[in-house]
Amino acid sequence: QEVSNLPKEIKGLMSLRGEVIPVSDTGVMLHGKPLDVNEQSKVLLFELNGQMVGCLVSDAKDIIDIELSEIKPFHMNTKASEYFFGVVERENKMILQVDPNKFLGRIEDLDQLPARLKEELA
Structure with a gap:
């Protein structure tokens, strides 16, 4: 079923354990153009104000534990930098x-999107 008037950052919807979850496109959000979806593409799930939201990313290699003491301030003068709060160095890689x-x-x-989706998809 088609869903009308989704925000431009929303790539689509996924169902997980009976819950409809909006999935954002990080390519649109960071660079203004959609990501190419392929075998490496992943959806990262976040809980935001009590609701699940997915983020489509081009790849995700690992889940790692990070101590707060490892996070260093992040300073970069780009539009996207407002979304990052720190950087961690691991195995000569910046995360x-x-x-x-x-x-x-x-x-x-x-x-308001989850309630609207439930109504439209019912």
């Missing part, structure tokens, strides 16, 4: 820490 509240919070009417 940016995303603030999901800022990143996903910019999607217009995201908090």
